[in-house]
Every structure is written in structure tokens, then in C-alpha cells.
Amino acid sequence: MNLREIITDAIKYPISDTRKFLIFCVLIILMSLSIVLPSYGLKNSTLAIILTLVTLIVLLVVLGYSIEVIKSGLEGDDTLPDFDYVKQFVIGVKAVILDIIYFIIPAVITIIVASATGLFSSFTQIVYVGIDSLANETTNVTTIIAAVPKSTMNTFTNALSVTLIVAIILFFIFSLMSFSAQVRFAKFGSGTEGLRFKEIIKDMLSIGIIKIIVTLIVIYIIALALVFVITLIGLIPYIGVFIGIFVGVPFILLFLYRAIGLLYADAY
Structure with a gap:
């Protein structure tokens, strides 16, 4: 599908x-109660804990449902998936784990690079200089920076x-x-499929990296x-927030995940 077809289909899809x-709107409302209710002055520690747990559980269900929306796009199904809350909760948990894995890898590599280039050691030296300056009652930022050895500042920069x-x-x-990875997970229903780096790269190349990037930017x-x-x-008093969350947020989520599914459909 071309970009125009993807956008047109994805916009119509939420109200299919x-x-x-x-x-789905009700799920989003439940997921948002822990944020919305305190803004109306409802503050209770026990209730806050309960609402936080509800938010977490419903969030995973919503994520699992969203993965199935991707699958519907891959398979050309024009209607919203059926609800199976337990199944979608499990899918949501797996999707979160998959995301964590993918963002741990660059985080670890970044930490290694930071350590190897001397970022941590030079920053520590700068902090020590700052502490010594404050101990000597020096509060001027320019003076504190000037006290840092030039070699240390150059290394840090x-x-x-x-x-x-x-x-x-x-x-x-x-x-x-x-x-x-999430698309492969949606397609095959297996978390391990989302870790097949070689196959993932093949999927991306078969669609076209540029097409993926441009489509994601547009959506x-x-x-x-x-x-x-x-x-x-949301600026409408009292009801504005609920209208925005009840209609707008669900529509955006379904639009995004549908578009992603349609984008990758050519790879399968």
C-alpha cells in the first residue's frame, strides 16, 4: 500500500x-482514572494505589489489543479485533518485555561508550571541583567552571x-x-519472533527503510x-478532559497501530 492508502484506511478504521x-474507549478511561481523578481534587492514598493497579492492568490489556490491531492490518482484516482481556493482557506483558529488551541494548552500549570516552570520570572530577568550591563559599557558576582543569573540561565535552x-x-x-519486532510478534504470536534480528532486518529491507521512516513521520x-x-x-470546563480521553486518545492509538500494521503488510 502507498502512504495515502495507509493513512486513509487508518483514519477510517477506528470507527469500523x-x-x-x-x-476500547472505556478501557482508556479506566486506564486514565489515576491521573484524571486527582486533578478533580479526589485524593486518597488507598484509592490511589487501587487506581494505579487498575491503570497498570488495563494498560497491558490496551497494549495487547493494540498488537492485535497491528495483526489485523497485516492480514487485511477491516474490522476491529474481538476483546479477550486475559489473552490481551498476556500479549501486553510480552510486548513490554520485548520493548525493554530492545531499549536495554542501546542503553548498555551507550553506557560502555560513555565510560570508554571518560564521560563518567571527567564528570566526577567536575562534581568534586564544584563541591570544593561550594565548601569555600563560592557560588558563582562562572567561577566554579573556571576552577575545573581545562583538560578535564575538554574530556567531558x-x-x-x-x-x-x-x-x-x-x-x-x-x-x-x-x-x-512488535510487528513480527503480532504476526506470529511468539515473543521469540520479535528477537530474530536477521528476519527483522529482512522485513525492513523488503518494505524499504525510507518508506518506513517517512510513513512513521507522517502518521x-x-x-x-x-x-x-x-x-x-480538554480546555472545556469539567467535561473537556473526559471527551478528549474518551474519544481522542482511543482514536489516535487505533489509528497509529492500524497504520503500522498496514505499513508492514507487504513484508508478509
Whole structure:
């Protein structure tokens, strides 16, 4: 499918089944209660704990359902998936684990690079200089920075630059791979499929890296535009927040995951 077809289909998809869409909306409301209710002055420690647990459980169900939305896009199914809360909870847990794995890898590599370039050691030296300056009642930031040895500051600056560049590149690459991993997980229903790096790269190449990047940029721009609209609706006293969450957030989520499924459909 081309980009226009993906966007058109994904926009229509959330309301392809009104009943299921409303159920999904209710799930989003339940997931949001721990944030929304305190904003209305309802503060109770016991209730807060209960709502937090509800939020976590429902969040995993929503994530599991979203993975099945991806699958519907891959298989060309034009209607929203059926709800199976236990099954979708389990899928959600697996999806979270998969994401954690994909973001641990670049995080570990970034830490190694930071250590190897001297970022941590130079930062520690700068902190010690700052502590000594404060102990001597020096509070002027410029004076404190001037007290840091030039070699230490140069090491810190260079190490920070290298580490940031490596981190940005790695997180960009692994973010793309994470998308593809979730798609393979949705397609085959197995978490291990999401860790088949060779197959994931093949999937990405078969679609086209540029097409993936451009499509993701476009759908996220559209999602941000919808978020802006939701924010404006949220300004309506009392009911605005509920309208935005009840309709806007579910629509955006279903739109995004449907578009991702359609994007990767050509790979299978």
C-alpha cells in the first residue's frame, strides 16, 4: 500500500465497529482514572494505589489489543479485533518485555561508550571541583567552571558529544527495529519472533527503510495534530478532559497501530 492508502484506511478504521470502539474507549478511561481523578481534587492514598493497579492492568490489556490491531492490518482484516482481556493482557506483558529488551541494548552500549570516552570520570572530577568550591563559599557558576582543569573540561565535552551522537544513532536504529519486532510478534504470536534480528532486518529491507521512516513521520505528525485538537477540547470546563480521553486518545492509538500494521503488510 502507498502512504495515502495507509493513512486513509487508518483514519477510517477506528470507527469500523462502533461497539468495539466504545469498549476500547472505556478501557482508556479506566486506564486514565489515576491521573484524571486527582486533578478533580479526589485524593486518597488507598484509592490511589487501587487506581494505579487498575491503570497498570488495563494498560497491558490496551497494549495487547493494540498488537492485535497491528495483526489485523497485516492480514487485511477491516474490522476491529474481538476483546479477550486475559489473552490481551498476556500479549501486553510480552510486548513490554520485548520493548525493554530492545531499549536495554542501546542503553548498555551507550553506557560502555560513555565510560570508554571518560564521560563518567571527567564528570566526577567536575562534581568534586564544584563541591570544593561550594565548601569555600563560592557560588558563582562562572567561577566554579573556571576552577575545573581545562583538560578535564575538554574530556567531558568531547566525551559528552560522542556519547550523545552514539546514543541518538543507536536509539533511532533500535526504535525502528522495535517497531518491526512488535510487528513480527503480532504476526506470529511468539515473543521469540520479535528477537530474530536477521528476519527483522529482512522485513525492513523488503518494505524499504525510507518508506518506513517517512510513513512513521507522517502518521506521528497526524497524531500530534490530533493531540493538539484534544488539548483544545480538554480546555472545556469539567467535561473537556473526559471527551478528549474518551474519544481522542482511543482514536489516535487505533489509528497509529492500524497504520503500522498496514505499513508492514507487504513484508508478509
